[in-house]
Amino acid sequence: MHREFRRVVTGHDANGVAIVESDQTATQYLERPNRPGVRLTNFWLSDGTPAEYDGATETCEGPFILHPPKNGSVFRCVEFLPEDPEVMAKLSSEDGAAAFAEMGAGANIVQGGRHPWMHRTDSVDYAMVITGEIWMVMDEEKDDVLLKAGDVVVQRGTNHAWANRGTEACTMMFVLVDGVTTRAADPENAKGIPPRP
Template identity: 40%
Template sequence: MGACGPGARHPVGTVGSRIFATRCIQLGEPIVALEIRRVVTGHDKNGRAIVLIDEIAKNVTSTRPGQAATVVWTTDKLPADNDGSIDASVRNVSTSESNGSVFRVVEYGPGVTPRMHRTDSIDYAVVISGEIDMQLDDSEVHLKAGDILVQRGTIHNWVNRGKEPCVIAFALIGAKPATAGGKTLHDVG
């Protein structure tokens, strides 16, 4: 795997060789970090298309051991507003945005800490690299690189039983809470 230490990078994805995971052991815990290049376009004062942002995303966060995520872009309303030049990735958002959208890339390391959750959103997920199991209430589905998932407000958990990280790109679009048997299934977890 190569030497560990500051700047040690080991490719786990194939998107323009810009997704990397740093996997080193420190006090027995894996350190996981994403490096995602994001390019955001906009318009100059004359209405010409320009690149507003071209950088390695800086807002890598983790909500539990074995998981790292970077928000690429968010919107706070639908339809979205394409005006302005403010970096919408730095907005403080939860897992989903009830009246907008969140686009993020998440890496799940082997043995990632479980988190059963449901969002008030419709989620489009593309597995970029690795493999992962998605647990539902009473079933499970195995996903691998190239698979696409449409998550429609169902409670679920991500489990990586493999030896390599799994990287997934998610587009979460705000939606009404799902209902079943006359019961509203609100976001949880």
């Protein structure tokens, strides 16, 4: 059972006084039959940097897309119910690509990855586990991490998947910020990570 989230949005009146412009349940969410037990809820989208703070009161209308807008960000919650091992054993990265295609991100799935939902986005993602626990699955099992309530992750464009192997639902908050692999003009970049194809 997924929850509803109250979303309060502030702003200014005609005299510049701080006000609450919106106080209602967040209504842009996505549940998919081909990704059972997972619900994404968007709270806010910014389509540029610096972000506009005296613009529209509602930014989450339109198609539900996984990645943030170009030069922008998205603030969302993802709820993960426990995975059924028997169901997961029957899935492949092709199933993952079909599910992610519904969010405009079919090409973001890692073909042949260790988990059917293993994916990568061109973004820096700030994540926090709010309730429950979840495994962050990486390219190699030795790098997998069990995250519990209060733990945070800075996900920097790497292959990963989220696997709830426990018995209770896990709720995570995310802020995804549009990113690039490297800044070519940055002489401090010593990693030399090749750009994605």
